[in-house]
Amino acid sequence: MRLSAVDLACRRGGRDVFAGIGFHLAAGQALAVTGRNGAGKSSLLRIVGGFLRPAGGRLWLEGGDPEFSIAEQAHYLGHQDAVKPSLSVAENLHFWAAFFGAGMTKVQDALGAVGLGGIAALPAAYLSAGQRRRLSIARLLAVKRPIWLLDEPASTLDAAGRDRLTGFMQSHLAGGGLILAATHGALGLGGAQELSLDEKIPSALPGDGLGRGSEATVGAVTP
Amino acid sequence: MTPLTALLVRDMRIAVRVGGGAMIGVLFFVVVVTLTPFAVGPDLALLKRIGPAILWLAALLASLLALDRLFASDHEDGSLDLILTGGSPLELVIAAKGLAHWLTTAIPLIVAAPLIGLLLDIEPPAQAGLVLTLLVGTPALTFIGAVGAAIAVTLRRGGMLLAIIVLPLTVPVLIFGVAAANAAVAGPVPFGTPFTVLCALTLASLVIGPFAAAAALRLDIE
Numbered sequence: 001m002r003l004s005a006v007d008l009a010c011r012r013g014g015r016d017v018f019a020g021i022g023f024h025l026a027a028g029q030a031l032a033v034t035g036r037n038g039a040g041k042s043s044l045l046r047i048v049g050g051f052l053r054p055a056g057g058r059l060w061l062e063g064g065d066p067e068f069s070i071a072e073q074a075h076y077l078g079h080q081d082a083v084k085p086s087l088s089v090a091e092n093l094h095f096w097a098a099f100f101g102a103g104m105t106k107v108q109d110a111l112g113a114v115g116l117g118g119i120a121a122l123p124a125a126y127l128s129a130g131q132r133r134r135l136s137i138a139r140l141l142a143v144k145r146p147i148w149l150l151d152e153p154a155s156t157l158d159a160a161g162r163d164r165l166t167g168f169m170q171s172h173l174a175g176g177g178l179i180l181a182a183t184h185g186a187l188g189l190g191g192a193q194e195l196s197l198d199e200k201i202p203s204a205l206p207g208d209g210l211g212r213g214s215e216a217t218v219g220a221v222t223p
Numbered sequence: 224m225t226p227l228t229a230l231l232v233r234d235m236r237i238a239v240r241v242g243g244g245a246m247i248g249v250l251f252f253v254v255v256v257t258l259t260p261f262a263v264g265p266d267l268a269l270l271k272r273i274g275p276a277i278l279w280l281a282a283l284l285a286s287l288l289a290l291d292r293l294f295a296s297d298h299e300d301g302s303l304d305l306i307l308t309g310g311s312p313l314e315l316v317i318a319a320k321g322l323a324h325w326l327t328t329a330i331p332l333i334v335a336a337p338l339i340g341l342l343l344d345i346e347p348p349a350q351a352g353l354v355l356t357l358l359v360g361t362p363a364l365t366f367i368g369a370v371g372a373a374i375a376v377t378l379r380r381g382g383m384l385l386a387i388i389v390l391p392l393t394v395p396v397l398i399f400g401v402a403a404a405n406a407a408v409a410g411p412v413p414f415g416t417p418f419t420v421l422c423a424l425t426l427a428s429l430v431i432g433p434f435a436a437a438a439a440l441r442l443d444i445e
Contacts, residue, residue: 080301
């Protein structure tokens with residue numbers, strides 16, 4: 001299995017976020033997407049996940065199931081945890097497992113693996129931000145999909161949670177999976193490729209005062 | 224459990240639990256209809272004449288109440304993104320969510336209608352016809368409303384906009400629903416003609432609603 005992108009470009013709200021992004025990701029490989037705030041890390045993941053249409057370029061998957069789109073073979077872990085407060089922890093995960101067409105047997109195991117096994121019957125309204133994130137991660141374990149799209153996956157996790165997440169990512173890669181992660185910190189994975197979006201900005205935001213100076217790039221490439 | 228059944232069960236569970244919209248709709252319906260005799264006065268003949276219209280108006284507004292959350296709550300907490308990656312056609316997802324909304328808001332209201340109809344001097348034989356018009360007509364309200372809910376999904380206070388978009392589109396349903404209900408309650412015009420048109424309106428909205436709502440949602444997500 002191999003996920004490739006060539007010359008991807010993204011436009012949001014009339015502004016060019018990035019252009020000329022390319023990567024090749026084979027089975028068992030991870031790609032860390034880095035960049036300053038607003039560089040388009042999340043947008044890149046959302047393009048791969050099929051939520052956004054790229055303004056240009058090509059994205060394709062070799063060796064996947066031709067019956068399904070890339071998005072249907074991918075897990076998207078975004079900023080929002082997609083947890084319903086009025087359902088219990090187990091009901092939340094049961095729903096996603098059933099909706100994604102997986103068996104019910106792995107739900108309990110997945111909850112145990114993220115450390116929520118003891119509070120499966122608790123309404124999700126009582127979960128902390130980190131516990132909601134763990135519940136979200138349990139979805140990736142309960143339903144097997146080869147591509148993981150992780151947007152700041154560790155942002156609300158404690159140290160132990162980060163270690164577990166690293167372990168999950170390592171075993172996913174060992175099982176032939178692919179990981180695309182937007183991150184500010186280290187992923188903790190040896191041998192992960194890195195894609196920095198900071199060099200891919202066609203025109204900086206005027207006067208944003210962050211990162212790259214606007215003087216250098218204003219008017220340089222304005223399609 | 225198939226993906227769509229899972230979605231249906233989840234939406235119904237959320238609706239009947241704390242913070243869900245199921246009971247709000249039926250309570251609103253009961254309150255509005257109960258207030259009418261106080262406003263109109265104890266004129267039984269008048270109440271009987273406007274009764275079907277009051278019941279239908281209250282049902283229309285009650286089914287709108289929970290409708291703005293139909294997609295908005297899933298959009299706000301990120302569930303909608305995941306639903307899109309689930310592999311189920313969005314049109315069927317919307318049909319399942321619409322069915323869950325109808326089962327949790329319209330069915331309690333239809334059950335309450337005969338009891339509350341007594342306040343408007345609608346007698347048991349006529350009530351059967353009235354309930355039948357609500358049973359057949361309310362799915363149209365849900366599925367026309369789903370289109371408005373999909374258009375207003377990204378707006379923080381979409382409820383008002385939803386009402387403005389949806390209410391004009393429900394005028395035909397209201398006209399034929401009330402006409403059929405009036406025929407059942409007061410006669411002498413035949414019940415069958417407006418009732419058949421009401422059935423046709425519902426069938427059309429069941430087909431068009433999910434496709435229109437899916438198109439609107441796809442635009443919203445970007």
